[in-house]
Amino acid sequence: MTTILTFIAVFGTLVVIHELGHYYFAKKAGILVREFSVGFGPKIFAHRKGETTYTIRLLPLGGYVRMAGYEEETDIRPGMPVTVKLDDAGHVSVINLYSKKQLADAVPLEVTSFDLERELFIEGRQRSEIDQTVRYPVNRDALVIEQDGTTVQIAPIDRQFQSAPLIQRMLTNFAGPLNNLLLAIVTFILIAFLQGGIISNEPRAGKVEPGSPAEAAGLEEGDLIRTIDGEKMDSWVEMVLTIQEHPEEELTLEVQKPEGATETLTVVPEADTTEDGQTYGLIGVNASMETSIIAKISYGFTQTWNIITQIGSVLLSMVTGGFSVDMFGGPVAIYATTEAVVQTGAAGILNWLAVLSINLGIINLLPVPALDGGKLLLNVIEGIRGKPLSEEKEGIITLIGVGLLFLLMVVVTWNDIQRFFLR
Known part of the structure; x- marks a missing residue:
C-alpha cells in the first residue's frame, strides 16, 4: 500500500507541476483554460472557480490542461436535444447537454445550427413548435454542461489558443517541461537542506569510524588525501576506487591537514566481500560534507x-x-x-x-x-x-x-x- 500511495503521489506531483506550467502561461496569454484535470477517464470530482473547472478523474496516470481551441472538439451537434437557460435579456447563459441534469426554467431545443465562436448564437426547434426554429443569442461567458456532466465555459474565437501571439503560444508549450526542470532544482535543494549539506567530491576525510584502519593510521576528519602510493587523487570517487582495489595491502597516503601541514600516513584497508564474491578494500572513512x-x-x-x-x-x-x-x-x-x-x-x-x-x-x-x-x-x-x-x-x-x-x-x-x- 505504501508503494502504491507513493507512486500515485510522485506521479501526480509530476503531472500537476507540468500542467501548471501550461496553465499559468495560457492564462497570462489570455487563452481560456476550460478545464484543469488530474487523471483521465470518468470524472470523480469537479469544482469550478473563475473560468476554469478543476477535475479529478479515475485513472491517475496523467492529466491535462484543456485550452480553448487546442485539439478539442465541441460536443454539440445538429439534431441533438439540449436545454438552454436564458437570462433576463433573453440571452443563453447555460447550454445543458447532460441528460441526467435538469435546469429550472430551461427551454428544450433540438439544435439545427449554432456558432459559439464568432456570431455566438444557438438555433433550434422547440418541442411545442416542431416546424418553427428559434434563434437565441449566447453570452460570451455562457456555460456548457457537457455530456459527462462537466461544466465548462464557451470559447469565443479571440479567447482560443490559436488567437494568441506566436511567442505566447511557444511559451505556453514550453512551460510544462520548464516546470519539470524547476521542480527538480527545488527538490534537489530541499534534499540538500534535509541532509544538512552536500557530499563533497573532494578526496577529503569526513567522519572517521572508530576502530577503523583509517583511525589506526592517524587519519582525521578534514584531512585532504593528496596522493595514494604517489598517485594523485583528484576526487573522492577516484580515492575510493583506488582503496577498493587494494584490500589488505599497505598503502601510503600523503595527507594535507586543515591547517596546511603535510603528513605521510600508512594504512592497510580491511577486506570485505560483495554478494557475488568480489573482495574489495575499505578503510572506514566517510566523505566530507559541504554545509554552506x-x-x-x-x-x-x-x-x-x-x-x-x-x-x-x-x-x-x-x-x-x-x-x-x-x-x-x-x-x-x-x-x-x-x-x-x-x-x-x-x-x-x-x-x-x-x-x-x-x-x-x-x-x-x-x-x-x-x-x-x-x-x-x-x-x-x-x-x-x-x-x-x-x-x-x-x-x-x-x-x-x-x-x-x-x-x-x-x-x-x-x-x-x-x-x-x-x-
Whole structure:
C-alpha cells in the first residue's frame, strides 16, 4: 500500500507541476483554460472557480490542461436535444447537454445550427413548435454542461489558443517541461537542506569510524588525501576506487591537514566481500560534507544539470549506437523502481521525484508530434513560413505522433512487465 500511495503521489506531483506550467502561461496569454484535470477517464470530482473547472478523474496516470481551441472538439451537434437557460435579456447563459441534469426554467431545443465562436448564437426547434426554429443569442461567458456532466465555459474565437501571439503560444508549450526542470532544482535543494549539506567530491576525510584502519593510521576528519602510493587523487570517487582495489595491502597516503601541514600516513584497508564474491578494500572513512547555504542551493542546479547531461548522452547513443526498447521505462518500470525507492526513506523518494521530473521534461521537449517539443517545432515552422500549417495537415501530423507514441507505450509496457514481473 505504501508503494502504491507513493507512486500515485510522485506521479501526480509530476503531472500537476507540468500542467501548471501550461496553465499559468495560457492564462497570462489570455487563452481560456476550460478545464484543469488530474487523471483521465470518468470524472470523480469537479469544482469550478473563475473560468476554469478543476477535475479529478479515475485513472491517475496523467492529466491535462484543456485550452480553448487546442485539439478539442465541441460536443454539440445538429439534431441533438439540449436545454438552454436564458437570462433576463433573453440571452443563453447555460447550454445543458447532460441528460441526467435538469435546469429550472430551461427551454428544450433540438439544435439545427449554432456558432459559439464568432456570431455566438444557438438555433433550434422547440418541442411545442416542431416546424418553427428559434434563434437565441449566447453570452460570451455562457456555460456548457457537457455530456459527462462537466461544466465548462464557451470559447469565443479571440479567447482560443490559436488567437494568441506566436511567442505566447511557444511559451505556453514550453512551460510544462520548464516546470519539470524547476521542480527538480527545488527538490534537489530541499534534499540538500534535509541532509544538512552536500557530499563533497573532494578526496577529503569526513567522519572517521572508530576502530577503523583509517583511525589506526592517524587519519582525521578534514584531512585532504593528496596522493595514494604517489598517485594523485583528484576526487573522492577516484580515492575510493583506488582503496577498493587494494584490500589488505599497505598503502601510503600523503595527507594535507586543515591547517596546511603535510603528513605521510600508512594504512592497510580491511577486506570485505560483495554478494557475488568480489573482495574489495575499505578503510572506514566517510566523505566530507559541504554545509554552506550556497553549496546547498548550488546543488539544485548542478545536480539537475548532471542528470540532463546523462539523459542527453543516452539519447545521443540511441542515434549513434542504435535503439533499444530497454532504454525506456513506462509506468510499470516507474512503479517497480518506486517499490525499491520507498525503502530508502524520504530523501530517496525526493531524489526519485527529481530524476523522474527531469526525464519527463527532457522527453517532452523531443521534436516528436503530440509532445511539447513537436508543438514547439510546429511553432518554429509557423514563424519561418509566416503562417501556421493548415488545421488538416497539423491534425494529420499530430495523429501520426499520437499513434507512434501509443505503439511505443504498448511495447515499453510489455517489455517492463517481462523485465520486472515475468523473469
